[in-house]
Amino acid sequence: MKGRMKKLEATIANLRKTFTDLGYITDEEVLTTVYLSLKLEKPLLIEGAPGVGKTELAKVLSQVFDTDLIRLQCYEGLDENKALYEWNYQRQLLKIQISKETACVEDLEQDLFSEEYLLERPLLKAIQSEKKVVLLIDEVDKTDEEFEAFLFEVLSDFQVSVPELGTIKARQIPMVVLTSNNERELSDGLKRRCIYLYLDYPTVDREIEIIRARIPDIGDKLSLEIAKAVSLIRSDQDIKKKPSIAETLDWGRALVTMEKDRLTKNAVDQTLNLLLKTKSDIDAFKSNIGAVRLEEYVRTEKS
Amino acid sequence: MKNYLEINVVRFIHLLRHAGIRIGSGEVIDALNALALLDLSDRDAVKAALKATLVKRPGEQPVFNKAFDVFFAPPEAKEKQSTEYRQKLDEHQQQLEQAGEELSFQGTALDLSDKEKTVYASIPDKDREKLLDYINKTSSGKNVEQHFKPLLESVVKGSLSYWRKSLRDELDLSDRPQTGDQDIDALVDAVGSTGEGGFGSLLEEDMQNIADKDLPRAQALIRKLARQMVARISRRYRQSKKHKQLDLRKSIRHNIRFGGTMFRLRYRSRRVQKPKLILLCDVSGSMARYASFVLQFIYGIHAVVGSIESFVFSEDLERVTESFEQGANFNATMLDVINRSSEWGRGTNLAASLRTLRSKHAHILTGNSYVLIVSDTKTMALDEAVREVSQLKRRVKDIIWLNTLPQQEWEHGKTVQTLKNVVRMYPCNTLSELEAVMRRKIII
Secondary structure, three states: OOOOOOOOOOOHHHHHHHHHHOOOOOOHHHHHHHHHHHHHOOOEEEEOOOOOOHHHHHHHHHHHOOOOEEEEEOOOOOOHHHHOEEEOHHHHHHHHHHOOOOOOHHHHHHHHOOHHHEEEOHHHHHHHOOOOOEEEEEOHHHOOHHHHHHHHHHHHHOEEEEOOOEEEEOOOOOEEEEEEOOOOOOOHHHHHOOEEEEOOOOOHHHHHHHHHHHOOOOOHHHHHHHHHHHHHHHOOOOOOOOOOHHHHHHHHHHHHHOOOOOOOHHHHHHHHHHOOOOHHHHHHHHHHOOHHHHHHHHHHOOO | OOOHHHHHHHHHHHHHHHOOOOOOHHHHHHHHHHHHOOOOOOHHHHHHHHHHHHOOOHHHHHHHHHHHHHHOOOHHHHHHHHHHHHHHHHHHHHHHHHHHHHOEEOOEEOOOOHHHHHHHHHOOHHHHHHHHHHHHHHHHOOOOOHHHHHHHHHHHHHHHHHHHHHOOOOOOOOOOOOOOOHHHHHHHHHHHOOOOOOOHHHHHOEHHHOOHHHHHHHHHHHHHHHHHHHHHHHHHHOOOOOOOEEOHHHHHHHHHHHOOOOOOOOEEOOOOOOOEEEEEEEOOHHHHHHHHHHHHHHHHOOOOOOEEEEEEEOOOEEEOHHHHHOOOOHHHHHHHHHHHOOOOOOOOOHHHHHHHHHHHOHHHOOOOEEEEEEEOOOOOOHHHHHHHHHHHHHHOOEEEEEEOOOHHHHHHOHHHHHHHOOOEEEEOOEHHHHHHHHHHHHOO
């Protein structure tokens, strides 16, 4: 807990300030939750639709505390070998081949199972790290249930045992962030061990702030119109893949590059593919909303 | 007061649990630890802290928000709520008593449940008078004796069950909360009656009673359940990368290039075949709504089961696979099937239907197909039906019966008891039961 861990005392006010400085605009609820997870030293489980900034939050956290981000990307079939550690099997074989005649058998065996031949995977790396790191376990809902069970063992004790080496205990308890798209419900056990945060798409006002923070040379009118347009598109039931915040920003940058200061029908038509990326979504947009109506919508209603 | 905070938090958690949110004791401790870190006068912070530590499913958030507002309301509002609740209870009690008095046969009260009495109290005045009139006439008729009472009871019950269905949008038949603490009862009631309880309530609702206004929500829920299930099953059919059994032959062959040193190992993996589903949906009168839900669910998991053959049956069997494979909008398709089918809404003859299946569609009955029958088991010619089912069972891998009757009614039904001996039968009365049975039993 001592040493060079934090230059900054973690308080909600400090978090708010540094988050804003880094361009991550968010609300009090999120800040409070993050703060609690830091203080209670519990993993933070973030759920929400794709593109609401779940992964981004972990990245920003690592910047806030000026520390490393260790990322474990989950996928179907991910197992302990890929997540925790693996013996460098090939290297061990080579060693055996090289020292076939020379070395003493016992020494060789000792030697083969030393840290030199251990491949560190993200979880072990996070545990062994000298510094307090941010461990991001991304898309944890993609893994199998068995792996999930293994994961929450590691997350509750922060120690792992390697049979040949013994138990390795964490030097610093890492800040753990898990994200999930809610493709499958996570087990109660894992959820119980975590502080939970549900991220939703930002409100129009919040999104305007985000756009302004990230694209400094955007005009007031354009940012308002973009935020309103995106929020309308997201509310359409038939559009399957809702535009993410990153896509909103891409769209905004494109419009700025094209030197637009208002959202017009033409501009929408030309740049729509930055926002909607499947044919069925574009079709749904055209039949349900349409560029003309979108332009009218963002112009008429004052917010 | 000492422990004021703890007591309040625990009471709040009590309320959340009664509203259907699962909270473990570890989480209670987390919540208290979290509150210790915050300024308790900051309402939003307290709310965020409780939310982060206690509520861990997106669907539960609206319930939590409501519960928080109700529980941490100003004292005046709370007092008002409590009085209103007591009034509501009294009114309800009065209604029941009045109904009990009115619904009687020659001086003795009819044997009706409280729910039936509530329904009685809610039907329009004119129709209520008619019913009452009928009861009075019967009870005062000539040669009417005491043993007519059961007959009258079943007539009245039938009529009330009709009203219960047609009034399902307006009726509030939920059981009164009973926590043993009247203040909390009032709060639970206030939280429960908001009607925005997420998906939770829909999951447990008898599919037949899902009101029209809830249909879009039910469909969204079905889609979600189906998607989650696809994710779960598809994993199982992916070739296993887990190391189980060493394939020595392949390993040696593969490692010849390294001079025979076992450099890369090869493992055996079992290939799993996707099951084929044959779906038989009973579409006789009362079953139509269930059938449409089940069909939607099955087609939702279309991507991971090998192939689906669907049939609807009542007096006879009809194949509807093509209608659903065109990939058009589900509602339109369903409507199309209903309009086109001559089977929709008639009586049920399972035996004849299965005979048609065996004779006309023999080629699809193979050793790796599962037959799913969705029906309430009410059929004509029961003995013959049982014979047909057992014959069919020999041809296919298994028959699974999804019974839409609520499980507590099973023991009274002769057809259920008889058919249960022949096939595996699972309750499928609510969406959550449908999901559970699909998850556990089908894809083995």
